[in-house]
Amino acid sequence: MKIKKYKAPSLQEAMKHIRQELGHDAVILNSKVVYSGGFFGLFQKKNIEVIAGVDSDVHKRSRVEPFVEKKKQIKELEHRQKDSFANSEKLSIYKEMEQIKQLVESLHKSDKKVYPTELLPFAEQLKSKGIESNARSRLMMALLEAYFVNGKKLTKEEHLDVLKNELHKMLEPISFHGITRTKKYINVIGPTGVGKTTTLAKLAAEIKIKHKKSIAFITTDTYRIAAIEQLKTYATILNAPVEVCYNANDFLKAKTKLNAYDVVFIDTAGRNFMEMQYVKDLQEIIDFKHDMETFLVFSLTSKYEDMVAIYEQFKVIPIHQFIFTKYDETSSHGAMFNLVLKTNIGCGYITDGQDVPDDIHEMNTKKFGEWVLR
Missing domain, CATH: 3.40.50.300 (P-loop containing nucleotide triphosphate hydrolases)
Structure with a gap:
């Protein structure tokens, strides 16, 4: 999958660049409002930052079909955000997390190869280890969130740390211990x-x-x-x-x-x-x-x-x-x-x-x- 980040004054302008470079099969993976410039916090310029992706192999285009319905939902969220800029920061976070959730759900319904290339080994490893699908979904959710939201390429060790942290969260409510030495x-x-x-x-x-x-x-x-x-x-x-x-x-x-x-x-x-x-x-x-x-x-x-x-x-x-x-x-x-x-x-x-x-x-x-x- 080819993934690229765009910044433009409006979503329409960003979509124009996305279609020109990635084509009409491109999928919005994440979008948020960003501010730049200004003077002492005043007169800042507002832009829309969009992360988009497209399957680089034309023979695999059918694999992105599950995203079509999600694109409509994302547009609805963007419209709601546009009408409610008083809470733009909260809406941006909500939309960001909602889109990642939708992305993960789509990925698990589709061929595993629609995962970004860097994440494929982890998806395959979790499956080969026999971790059941719901747990795999949550672990891959954590990886995808780190991959898209952080906006930077993570090392293999950093990806593993993300998985370990998520495993720890899943296991935290459960008591782990050896012999307590309180029983005869x-x-x-x-x-x-x-x-x-x-x-x-x-x-x-x-x-x-x-x-x-x-x-x-x-x-x-x-x-x-x-x-x-x-x-x-x-x-x-x-x-x-x-x-x-x-x-x-x-x-x-x-x-x-x-x-x-x-x-x-x-x-x-x-x-x-x-x-x-x-x-x-x-x-x-x-x-x-x-x-x-x-x-x-x-x-x-x-x-x-x-x-x-x-x-x-x-x-x-x-x-x-x-x-x-x-x-x-x-x-x-x-x-x-x-x-x-x-x-x-x-x-x-x-x-x-x-x-x-x-x-x-x-x-x-x-x-x-x-x-x-x-």
């Missing part, structure tokens, strides 16, 4: 194959090594002998006891036996998340409401639709934060962003490897946004 019991739940046991060991190592707390383990994963042995291996390294529980009575006994420890980490069985009975079995064994912090674990190699289905099954249990594993095994990190926005539940940790305790990273709002865009 730390529990991880989730489907099979997401890496719950390894993740639990990483969390335990952090609490023991970094925060100098005494730790112990309880496992209810009696379906896989290998899982118990794996946890015992980690426990031996961390010099921590392990209690194996088959039912609610075992769980109560284990809590009593481990009462002297600062923090007790609970490992649960990974079962088919489509079976609601699995969640009911967990509720029968574990008291999730008493002095416990629960993390629901997802693998980023899973489809977003499966993540939503997993959450729907587990949401009957009080979930404090999410943990996303296997970050290093996929480039589609948008699913975790989508899920956090959908559920209003933050991400406590992201893991990106098998090394204990290194490959785990505590999240906050800003850091999570950066990991989404990596």
Whole structure:
């Protein structure tokens, strides 16, 4: 798309130059009143500044057709502004933002190639990461606003900063935190194959090594002998006891036996998340409401639709934060962003490897946004 800025005494004069240089297919992207000259703020000259664009490839002209109706709306706004110059500054800001909004809506209904060339890589990146369309629209809105309103060419780093800032605004209402260290019991739940046991060991190592707390383990994963042995291996390294529980009575006994420890980490069985009975079995064994912090674990190699289905099954249990594993095994990190926005539940940790305790990273709002865009 070819984009150019024009300044003229009137909109009609500006349009005359636009048609001469860009042709009748040109689209007004933005217009505002500007003042220049004068003496001590008096006798300033009023001009209209217009940013217009046209698809440089004649074979792509059909892609700007969605803008035709928008041009009519923009002209109506300009007419209203012309009749109400007492509030010209407010109207100018309103019209500017309204036009950008209309532009973004049109762009998302059209072929993605109608984006300015500089913004195409970002549109493609957001889509390839799997960020859902409504969120992409808002992020591209922020980029387009910076691109058109600032009136200058931004660097790649500046564009990324715009995206990060907008991500932060979207995530700001949601709480992000790791282990708060206000609860005695730390529990991880989730489907099979997401890496719950390894993740639990990483969390335990952090609490023991970094925060100098005494730790112990309880496992209810009696379906896989290998899982118990794996946890015992980690426990031996961390010099921590392990209690194996088959039912609610075992769980109560284990809590009593481990009462002297600062923090007790609970490992649960990974079962088919489509079976609601699995969640009911967990509720029968574990008291999730008493002095416990629960993390629901997802693998980023899973489809977003499966993540939503997993959450729907587990949401009957009080979930404090999410943990996303296997970050290093996929480039589609948008699913975790989508899920956090959908559920209003933050991400406590992201893991990106098998090394204990290194490959785990505590999240906050800003850091999570950066990991989404990596």
